[in-house]
Amino acid sequence: MARRCVMADGQAASQTILVVGGGMSGLTAAVEAAEVGRDVILVEKRPYLGGRVAQLNKYFPKLCTPACGLEINYQRVRNNPRITVLTLTEVQEIQGSEGDYTVRLRENPRFVNEKCTACGECAKACDAEVDDEFNFGLSKVKAVGNGHNMAYPNRYAMSPEFAKTPEAEKLVAVCPVGAIEPKMEAKESTLHISSIIWATGWTPYDASKIRPYGYGRIPNVTTNMRIERMANKFGPSGGKIVRDDGKEIKNVAFIQCAGSRDHNYLPFCSRICCLASMKQTTYVREQFPDAKITIYYIDLRAMDRYEAFQKKIEADQGIRWIKSKPARIDADLESRSPIVIGEDTLTGVRYADKYDLVVLATGMEPNIAASPVPASGMTYDAYGFLANATTGIVGTGCATGPQDVSGSVQASTAAALKAIQSAAKARG
Amino acid sequence: MAYDLSFAKEVYKTSEVGYWIKMCMQCGVCAGSCPLGPHWEHSPRQLFQLVRAGKMEEVLKSDSMWMCTSCYNCIVRCPRGLPITHIVHGLARLAVEKGMADPKQPTRRFAVEVFWDNITSTGRVGEAGLTMKLYFIDGIGPGIQRGLEMKNQALGMLKTKRLNPIPFRSKIKGFAGFKAMLDKAFELEAKKESNA
Amino acid sequence: MEKKIGCYICTGCGINEALNVKTLTATVAKEQKIPLVKNHAMLCSPEGVEMIRNDMTSEGVNTFLIAACSPRVHVETFRFGTPMIERVNLREFAVWGQPDAATDKDAKEDAQALGEDLLRFGCIRVKKMNNPEPFEDPGLSKTILVVGGGYSGMTAAKGAADAGYDVVLVEKAVELGGKVAKMHRLTPANPSLPGKDGLQETGAKALCLAVETHPRIKLYKNARVKQTVGAPGLFDVTIDQAGSDTVERIGSIVVATGYNLYDPNKLGHLGYGASPDVITAWDFEQMAREGRIVRKSDGLPAKRVAFVQCAGSRDKNHLEYCSSTCCTVSMKQALYVIDQYKNEASTCVIYQEIRTPGQLEDFYRKAQNEGVVFVKGDVKQVAANSGGGVKVQVADKLLRGDESMEVDLLVLATGMTPNIDTTDPNVSSNLNLSDEERAKTVLNLDYRQGASLPSLKWGFPDSHYICFPYETRRTGIYVAGPARRPMGAASSATDAMGAALKAIQAVESISRGAAVHPRAGDLSYPSFRKEGCTQCKRCTEECPFGAINEDDKGNPQFNPTRCRRCGTCMGACPQKIISFANYSVDMIGAMIKGCEVPPAEDEKPRILVLACENDAYPALDMAGINRQKLNPYIRVIPVRCLGSVNLVWIADAMSTGYDGVMLLGCRHGDDYQCHFVRGSALAEIRLSKVAETLSRLQLDSARVRLTEINIMDVDRLPGLLDDFVKEVTALGEQPYKPF
């Protein structure tokens, strides 16, 4: 992404729209606005676009790959000269008002310049490994890499810690095109912007905070997002859903509302988890045709036409649906299998059932709660989600509330119109 | 007729933190958390739904509340933040007040007939008196039998100087004020109930 | 302007090591007769780009053949202000995809042959390519028509007007406002916001006023759309207002016709009709609005009210889907009762699942906190009480038994159905509606494929796509609000804004002559040679977007602004008379024939792969990036969509001596992934008929295969290709090989 913020067609910089966050919501807002004919600057703090969606194996209800829609959106970005993408970039400060914002950006160093051809020689030569954030720490990756194999832009980046080491310097000579620059520094820049779309998305709720479920303490208790990575054939286990000891999986439980709808953790409903678990039963079924599956739930929330997806999953006779929020998980130390304990509320029967694998359907923590919009006058709800009250700075996707993909796209398309309205007002 | 809310409204108003019962979403965490699960008839969540359904008799005659050991597992896990332990205690108290608690329920007897008297008669627990009274609650015969059953435990405690054999103990110094305070507290509590 | 081609071969990224660039250069210059060929060690570097730019001024180069890396990278690097550019993917296919070429002499030879063929394809393509002239029409309009003046319609109209677009709003009722204006209060959009946890004013009055007084909104109340003729940018919409017709020139359309309530008369099993005190949520809303919540039977105060969820919804005998808003609507209505009767109120919601997604969970809590009781169960029996009110028997799932309750009112939370006419355009009966039937449709589209919008399921014209929820199969027409999918007011407002944006995007794109999603920005559009037409109607029938009408004689009438540029018409045409300036049957045919097929005795088969550029091509590309060995005998030609594959190309391939043809495209069927809806499905149908052609040529039909591929199939793709090559080779010698 060599391009700087040069506006096409000499459109006044003050009519440019800034989109913060390059996940599905931000991408959509950016391309939808650009395809109307507006100049858009899309900033993303990671080295690549795609956000959470890029980590998903499949979408519900079609069970299709998110990479397909992402590819189309990347094409739309590539082919549209009105969009400028700035990766590794964060918004430092926003001043001004609707139609006339001054925004300070910080572009963190990639340590690999735009000459990079993604040939991979540096990674081959690099011995240092770091936790693979993309795979939720399920694996390690080289300290220099492109993030994941579908990454866009497909350009390498180096971990900042590694860049400081002498090993990083050694890679300079390895690169055939002279792209490695361990001394690269952060850059600050200032932009003039008419309106801003805030689409910073979500982070999976930290399951280790849900103490009764013992994530991190009890073996073979995992999370739904980790299952997405495991089930992905380019994931850390080559597409296999696995236990930590590699033993066969015959009996899997999904625990809904793991952290959500719970005043101890996230009091709101994360909206997607019911459908995500239903979807994940198909991963399990595909890999383990005879596996027993249990879903523990409070209310099944397959809204509107997703109901058909629920019906489809319900047709799998190997799934038990238990209306119950499990009280806790115990460890069976010998078998390394978790025991789920609770009460089936429809029978009143208490259970203590052992599973080979327990999947916590964790919810969405809004990123915006930890990193609010660096502007004054913003309104947030009780959980840190952005209210859509402010004109000029428009929240969308999971920055405003838990959303599924198509809801995020819907809201982001709407956000593009609001941003354009701001520009229209600025024009007078 | 179910779901007539008059009993529920009474509980909301008069029972200790009873108003929290409104907030239960019937997830079952409390039931799964309770160590006395194998023994009770109604889990906390069931009691709450019965309250909302207006089933006064079923609730107040249930011995489930008396199983509470105050372990607080339900409180810390309840996703709706219900102070379940206290609600259950409140329902037990309501059952006592309405005279609907099973008179034979052993924990009720211990709590109401023995323990409270024991502590309020002097200001502090008299362990020997407490134990004796509990054993002899049904008269001399069963008392001796219970005492014999627990003989070894008592002897062990005696030997290790952890049981004072003399049941009599003196009152705390400020007993008069202590008593007046409790009387006032009971009076205030009764007022709250009559306001319902 | 005369075409001046410049070919630039990059020698970086291992191309120079793996391939004989001199020979490649000669192939372009001598064989393909493109004299301007240059090499550069790193074409994507500023120096490389500078070299090309210099040629633009000094040599007048205006058409570019970039033989370097994948077209999926460096798009912006090689952007020269013209669509007249072609990328030859030497790096991914002939270098990275041939990892053993560095060590194996045969493999190196194969890679070289592959590189040369790829260059030949590129050369032929640029030679056959013409600069697309954008479609223009002086009559193009940017006015947006919004049909429906309810909450969604008004929001869409105001949204577009506030962005500076003229809007025509048609409302069939005498007044604006739709259903929301007739509601007492709304559920909070986000109850977790400070001070917004309770019932909200509808705001309908203010919105109506804003719409009525908006200088950019032209309002037709008491009116309906009588007919829609034309195409996006050029729609002529006849609006019938109280019997008098007006024609408006319209650019794009938002349909926001809202919903209907499920007919409660079908809900006898839930007690409807058993007593006047069993009413619908809508009737209850009206009561609350009038401020008198009373029993219908005797007018006495209705303090005890029960609400039945999923009344018609989630029921295979009624509506199979969840109507999405009923749970919160009932909570809202229970709060009305509590608001009116305070501590005397007794409300209860009989439910299956409580569905309060997102922050709406706080509204559930709010309702509970106000005293609403929730009963999970099924209504078994409802009977009128002699003294008024009803007795309801519920199979109570939490108390695990039958329970009876007495209430003053039983409110059925009836589901919603889309207030729109939709049809399946593939069912021919829909095409032959009577004039009377056509007149009843929402838009009465003058489309050869029918007057209605195509539906997805259950009559909702929702998009099939997760990533692109506004896509419909009628370009420039977008649906918003509960007409599209069951949703409440807050979602409808967002949805309407999104639909308005898409409508604006459509008129802006059309004004530039550009396509909308998914080939956004494409300036090409189909043209056809009328004299060659046999009126077979395949193009008019198969176009997934209904873009092509027919005249009285059965000749196709193209509507470029309805077109998405997939080329399905081009693929359908047996006469090969439909083409784009930069994509045609002739062009691809020539590329196919341009491959240098070795004679049979060389034992080097050639397989033509026609790959969908959306998913299959990126998958092939990724395989190269991953250094997976791609079978060196395949020759990949990307196509816009498998729908654009004309069967003549298969004949071309066979007569050229290819051993087999493989079509790689998106999944079709129920969960299709084809971005042009039916392209890959149509290709499959066409292929089923190719056996005949092949047998005429004395060829085994196994030589041609369609395989569904998605972008994630990178791992299995090389194996699939190898297998196909093996199977085809096993069929024996292809008789049309050159000698």
Added chain:
Amino acid sequence: MKEFAFYPGCSSEKNASASNMENSVHHMCEMLGVKLKEIDDWNCCSASIGYAGGGHLPRLALTARNFALSKQQMGDSPVVASCAACWLALRETNERMHEEPGVKENLNTALKEAGLSYDGKLEVKHLVELLVDDAYVGFDALKAKVTKPLTGVKMAGYVGCQTNRPFGIAGDNYENPEYLDRMIEACGATAVPFPKKVACCGGALAFSENEKSCDLIKDILQSAVDNGAEVIVTPCPVCQLNVEVYQEKVNKLFGTNFAIPVVYYSQLFVLAWGGGWKKAALDQQVVPADVLKKFA
């Protein structure tokens, strides 16, 4: 170190069931230089069983009186408790005075009868909270005093309920608190994995429905033994009493053969710091802690 108001509770009285705790706590604090000043004329908190006889307000009034006395005698000094139930009653009363409408006012109306008042603002500390907190004592100091490390003894840290839920020691994880294991390790002993770490012993039900309680006690003992523990360590007087004293009853009911000593953390410290058998009150064990004898 400053002096703290101390609420020992009924079981810590002379010759009461937890007098072994009180005796060892006394010596432990002496060795640490922690000064605890007993609140004069304190009364019973009614523990976990006062609800039925006392109901809501009278029950809370009991603790409010103790607070009021402490305030009168010791000003703003935090109130320290060593008994789980006493500490919990203090924490809870404070919390409910702030969170439940009317409670603070009503309690003061009642307190007025005894010539007292309380604003709900005194800080409450469990004795353990002083030990684990560097601001007061801290693990380093606990370790530094060890002269007779209890090397080689395997112990199950049994935290139980009320020092753990709902408030927890210094915010430790109530499903898997770690402070007790760390204390065991600080004494030089070995903490074994113990799944029943936070299980309930039946509390006051041991009195009224002993069999039900013994059911729970058996599981706790079994888990400790299964995991190789030679000693069970606890901070809670009810836990200690129930798990120790009813072993014989459990053996009778279930045909088991348990004889595992159950000691307080305070006893361990006194022993490990060289305080000897008597100061550690280890002579007050119903199930003798012979395995620790060699450290006396």
